[in-house]
Amino acid sequence: MFESGRKAGRVARIGVLACLALLALCGAQIGTKGLARVALAASPTPVNQAEAYFSERDDLDNVRHALTILNQAVASSPQDYGAWWRIAEYDCYLARHLPSKQARRAIKQGVGAGRRAEVLQPNRPEGHFWTGVNEGLLAEDSSLLRALALIDPVRDEMQTVMKLDPAYQQYGAERVLGRLYYRAPFFKGGDKQLSIRLLEDCLRRCPNNSLTMLYLAESYEAVGRHKDARCLFEKILSLAPDPGDGTDLAKDQAAARRDLQSNLNRAW
Numbered sequence: 225m226f227e228s229g230r231k232a233g234r235v236a237r238i239g240v241l242a243c244l245a246l247l248a249l250c251g252a253q254i255g256t257k258g259l260a261r262v263a264l265a266a267s268p269t270p271v272n273q274a275e276a277y278f279s280e281r282d283d284l285d286n287v288r289h290a291l292t293i294l295n296q297a298v299a300s301s302p303q304d305y306g307a308w309w310r311i312a313e314y315d316c317y318l319a320r321h322l323p324s325k326q327a328r329r330a331i332k333q334g335v336g337a338g339r340r341a342e343v344l345q346p347n348r349p350e351g352h353f354w355t356g357v358n359e360g361l362l363a364e365d366s367s368l369l370r371a372l373a374l375i376d377p378v379r380d381e382m383q384t385v386m387k388l389d390p391a392y393q394q395y396g397a398e399r400v401l402g403r404l405y406y407r408a409p410f411f412k413g414g415d416k417q418l419s420i421r422l423l424e425d426c427l428r429r430c431p432n433n434s435l436t437m438l439y440l441a442e443s444y445e446a447v448g449r450h451k452d453a454r455c456l457f458e459k460i461l462s463l464a465p466d467p468g469d470g471t472d473l474a475k476d477q478a479a480a481r482r483d484l485q486s487n488l489n490r491a492w
Contacts, residue, residue, distance in 0.1 A: 270297035271306045278314055282471050287318050298340075305344040305351070312338035312354035319361055321471070328365055334358035349389040353396060356381030360400065375412045378404060394430040398422050399439060406443045419443045434460050434476040441483065450487055457484040 270293050277290035291314050297307040315334030319327035335358045341351030356378045363374040378400070385397035393399075402422035408414035423440035430436060441456035460480040465473050 270294060271304075271310065274307075274310060274314070278310075278317075281317060284318065284321060287314055290314055291318070302340075303344060305341055305348070308337050308341035308344065309348075309350035309354055312341060312351070312358060316354060316358050316361065319358070320475075324365055327361070331358050331361045331365065335362065347388060349385045349392040349397075352381045352384045352388070353392060356385070356397075357400060360404070372409075372412055375404065375408050379413070391429075394433050394436075395426045398426045399433070399436050402426060402436075402443070403439050406439065406446065416443055416446050420447070432463065434463055434473050434480075438476050438479055438483075441480070445483070445487065454484060454487050457481075457487060 274290040274293045274297075277286040277293070280286045291311060294307045294311045294314070298304055298311070301307070312334045315330040315337065319330040319334065322330065335355055338351050338353075338355030338358060341348075342355060343351075345351060359374050359381070360378050363371040363378065366374070382397040382401045382404070385392055386401075390397065399422075402419045404419075405413065405415045405422065406419040420440065420443045423436055423443060427433065427436045427440055437456045437460050441453040441460075444450070444453035444456070457480040461477055461484070463473060463477070
């Protein structure tokens with residue numbers, strides 16, 4: 225029996241080494257993130273497979289593939305909370321990188337998925353957060369009246385996240401609220417100074433978050449603090465890409481370049 229066990233162990237080791245060799249060969253061709261996808265693709269968990277594709281989200285086809293996997297998962301397992309909130313997140317990402325007309329469908333699907341997640345796990349932050357973010361995107365792409373009607377739901381979702389897990393998504397709920405108070409008209413609670421306080425607090429907690437910097441710089445601009453805004457725009461441009469967020473940083477840096485040029489034109 226022990227000899228049989230040793231033989232089985234040798235076979236297992238040979239199998240592992242062969243697998244590692246195959247992954248190394250693949251890695252030489254597809255790179256680090258591709259290697260992660262190959263490794264995870266063997267997992268029977270749809271969420272793991274989807275996450276592997278989403279890790280290569282620079283290519284939007286990978287995001288679409290991840291969504292296909294997750295939508296198939298919830299079709300057979302409608303109680304899969306992890307799949308539902310990831311659908312909301314991935315649809316949000318897809319919408320932010322598509323033309324407006326194409327983005328609207330993804331946003332609506334994201335809102336619906338986020339709400340399903342909320343029903344399944346009301347005391348977890350993910351469903352609330354991604355529902356609120358998608359509703360914020362929907363407000364930006366809606367008529368004035370529809371956008372105004374969405375302000376309170378977005379605020380409610382973010383306040384819920386702050387109670388459940390304020391650090392989620394690098395204090396994302398506080399960042400969204402800061403942006404909300406910047407964008408909303410005064411009669412719907414808009415308050416530029418409150419926006420600045422929230423975003424400054426968020427940036428203190430996560431000092432290298434480019435989106436927080438961008439939002440805060442634009443809030444500074446709105447109250448005439450052009451030098452402070454310019455410093456933040458320049459800091460965004462100095463950030464080195466993170467392998468997991470290269471596309472997001474590039475998008476924020478492009479916005480910072482545009483805003484920095486406008487800032488310089490106004491300031492001088």
